[in-house]
Amino acid sequence: MPAVDAPIADSDEVYRLIKVADCKAENGKWMFQSLAFSNATPLEDAERDDEMSVVLEDTLAALERAPEDLPTEGPFPGGPHGWGVARLSVGFVRKENSKQEVLRSPNDEEPAHGDVRGNKPPACRKRLKKHATWVIEPQATPE
């Protein structure tokens, strides 16, 4: 498994878990919206407000886990059917959004956890949305 300070290649991908509330149902499919690529809002003063959680491809592969299985490896609120996984390339995140860093931040729940650090104003989130593609859509049926 990559060390916490190991470099992350531009050619790698990061995976973002996306809930159905952040998706629009269109023609029977889920379309993620740009707010799905927002930074987390800190619940405590000590937490940063400029990080978006992701899962790192290289660590996930080293653990012999597949990104499409991430929703079922929860627990996530509402259950696995309400969550999909989108992919972003590390190179795009760094170059197209020049103030973003991709960091390893393993924790007890997810050893492949990472963060995309940097402010993400609406235009940045929109670019991330445009670039991202589904690995697996939420399995919940769109109304």
Next chain:
Amino acid sequence: MSGARTATAGEASTFDWSLDQAESGEPWIISLKRRGDATSAWAEPVVKRLRELARLTDGLPLYIEDVGDALDFLARVMAEDTCIPWIGKLSSGGVQLAWKHADVEVEAVFDRMRGEHELLVTVGENEWDAPADKGDSLFFTVIDRLSNSYIAHTSEAVACG
């Protein structure tokens, strides 16, 4: 927080809304009250969606002031024939509105916690932005292409919100 807000969306679509802190259950309630003329067609589905978002338990609760800002914006810019936007809740409790049809995309963000009040309009590869409270004229540049009658006459006749 408790209080009442009123907005007027054109001569034929005057309506009131109030945002009230509930005693229990939903953190607050939006209620629409007819006043004179008919309530705008968009108001009821928008309020229904906002109520759904108010019940979400992830992130911070929907922020009542951001809801008010979003409703104020809609009341200013929506015409009777404008399609209803998709509405989402930011993790900060803010509100995002989004329209998309063919190569036209519009996003409006109301997020006091992060200091974001922004309107983004994209047509093909061209992008414009403006503060949401000063973005009405920018929205009006594409409003015809977000009308239900326009969408019904194009090959991509899908709901745009």
